[in-house]
Amino acid sequence: MNIGIVGLGLIGGSLGLELYTHRQQTQAQISNNPSASPSPSYRILGISLEQKICDIAVKRGVVDEASVDLSLMSQADIIFICTPIAAIAPTVAKLIPYLQPHTILTDVGSVKKPIVENCSALWPNFVGGHPMAGNTQTGINAAQHHLFVNKPYVITPTANTPLESIKIVESIVDLLQAKIYHCQPEEHDRAVAWISHLPVIVSGSLIASLRQEDNPDVALLAHYFASSGFRDTSRVGGGNPELGLMMAKYNRDALLRSLQSYRQTLDKITTYIEQEDWQTLEKQLHQNHSDRLKFNL
Amino acid sequence: MNIGIVGLGLIGGSLGLELYTHRQQTQAQISNNPSASPSPSYRILGISLEQKICDIAVKRGVVDEASVDLSLMSQADIIFICTPIAAIAPTVAKLIPYLQPHTILTDVGSVKKPIVENCSALWPNFVGGHPMAGNTQTGINAAQHHLFVNKPYVITPTANTPLESIKIVESIVDLLQAKIYHCQPEEHDRAVAWISHLPVIVSGSLIASLRQEDNPDVALLAHYFASSGFRDTSRVGGGNPELGLMMAKYNRDALLRSLQSYRQTLDKITTYIEQEDWQTLEKQLHQNHSDRLKFNL
Structure with missing residues (x-):
């Protein structure tokens, strides 16, 4: 099997690094113990926009071969599209001329509904995916081992996604030691709106509101x-x-849904304070305290 | 000088521990080097509601002497009131029969305007204070060394606060190695509303809003x-x-002022998303990013 990775940044690079290392380790175990299970026989092929990145990826053991030319993907049986969100559907469109009929496409975008809709229309053998791993760094040099270990890897098939393709994606994700979850694209987007995108707006509004302080001594x-x-x-x-901009653009509907609910809640709690309804406020603060303990944080 | 501490919890206990330890260390230095500056000659007297806490405080070297009886404070030249906010003014009222005419009262409450107003009316020689230190633990057993080192210690005198009293409070705070700030009680309350009390409501509303999710799969x-x-x-x-309840009750006006500004900001940013005004949203997100870097976090 040939595994393609388009986009060799933090996620694509770490994915390649993990698969490459897994294969080398398994091969080393087999040469020490010939009765072990057979070696994983996949090759890893990478695409980057820059030749320099391709060279680093081969040198670091992220991929076996890399190119700036999408035609390399004509050899791939499954391709992980690891570009920024805005480039995912355009990349699928550009890949199509090179794909074999059986090739599976999957992505790692942090929003799923618009991507799954657009990409499945272009290539029906598409499996939406979202590894919920990362850090503040970017680029091939930030690629790291164990990035996905114990992290959620969400797979968002539709009613029309080929079951065999889902299984193949899962068999690769299993090698990353991630926790696999399945849900509908829209459920994914609503869940990440709550725990990832809404917090960005709630938290950013805190910073921005402080700018409204009109007494410079108080601001200082x-x-x-x-x-x-x-x-x-x-x-x-x-x-x-x-x-922040990307998540608002691509997950706009789910984010606005959460924002509406957030604003109603904020208004409700503000009213308790305005009306000095301390008993209800206290009840709410206790509820918040116990609700937060239910998260595995 | 006799220093009184009423309330031997995390703050009162750590204050005593620090002053006690400072005196012991200085005395040890003097006995090794007789030409050093003279020993600090203060005694530390503590008050707790429970005899058991008094015993621990003496045993741990937090105070020289402790009692459940406020009459011990008749020996004090300065008294730090380290009770919960709600008990500060009532404690001042109870202390008055025992105070010497020159005794300075100061507190450590996290809200200043109502406390300074009420306590100064009861005892004009009152200096409002707020050491911005703490952790999630409480009680005498959580008392720790270096709790105040490099942390803000805000002193909030009014136009009528005796200058000599401010100086004496400062001379003791200096021993804690805290960073002393001066401001008006109202300025203090507005500043802490922004950075301490508003975040509690903003953050609590995030937890509470998630409870509004009506799709149990999405919530899960x-x-x-x-x-x-x-x-x-x-x-x-x-x-x-x-x-959370205490800060809303005692800093209600400043908190509502910040909440009003926060809601306007949240509405503004929500409108950018609703109207797909991505250019303005991007500008706002960049502003938030650079504004946050100006904080020393």
Whole structure:
């Protein structure tokens, strides 16, 4: 089997690194113990926009072969599209002339409904995926071992996704030691809106609202006094602006749905404070405390 | 000089521990080097509601002497009131019969305007204070060394606070190696509303809004997928309910002022997303990113 990876950044690079290393380790075990199960026979083929990245990927043991030319993907049986979200569907369109009829396409985008809709229309043998792993770094040099271990890897098939293709994607994801989840694309998008995209807007609005302080002495004191509470609550709101923009653009409907609910909740709690309804506020704060303990954080 | 501490919990206990240890270390240095500056001659006297806490405080070297009887404070030249916020003004009222005319009262409450107003009316020689240090633990057994080192210690005098009293409070705070700030009580309350109290409501509303999800599968997936972004943004909102209630009760006006501004900002950003005004949203996200870097977090 030939596994293609288009886009050799943090995710694509770490995926290749993990698969490459797994194969080398298994082969080493077999040469020490000939009765072991047969060696995984896959090759890993990478695509990057830059020849320099291709060279690094081969040198670091991320891929067996890499090219800036998409025609390399004509050898692939399954291709992981690891580009930024905006490039996923355009990449599928560009790949089509090179694909074999049986080739499976899968992606790693953090939003699923629009991607699955667009890509499945272009290539029906498409399996939406989202490994929920990452860090603040980017690029091939940030690629790392064990990035996906124990992290959710969400697979979002539709009613029309070939079952055999889902199984093949899963068999590769299993090698990453990720936790596999299945759900509909829309359920995925609503869930990540709650725990990933809504927090960016909630947290960013905290930073932005402080800018409204009209007393410069108070604003200065707020900067002096800010500590762990403000640090944690404002962290994701002060993160990568490009990522924030992408999630708002591509997950707009689910994000607005969560934002509407958030605003109603904020208004409700504000009213408790305005009306000095301390008993209800206390009940709410206890509920928040116990609700948060139910998350595995 | 006799220093009184009323309330031997995390803050009162750590304050005593630090002053006690400082005196012992300075005395040890003097006995090794008789030409050193003279020994600090203060005694530390503690008050707790429970005899058991008094015994621990003496045993741990937090205070020289402790009692459940406020009459011990008749020996004090300065008294740090380290009770929960709600008990500060009532404690001042109870202390008055025992105070010497020159005794300075100061507190460690996290809200200043109502406390300074009420306590100064009862005892004009009152200096509002707020050491911005702490952790999630409470009680005498959580008392620790170096709790105040490099942390803000805010002093909030009014136009009528005796200058000599401010200086004496400062001379003791200096021994804690805290960073001293001065501001008006109202400025303090507005600044901490921004960086401490608003984040609790913003973060708590995130937890509470998730409860509104009407699709149980989506709610479950949100729990499975929640990771560092949700963890950090929801942390203070899932914190101690009693502390959250106290800050809302005692800093209501400043908190509502920040909440109003926060809601306007949230609505503005939501509108960018609704109207797909991606250019303005991108500008806002960049602004948030650079604004956050200006905090010393």
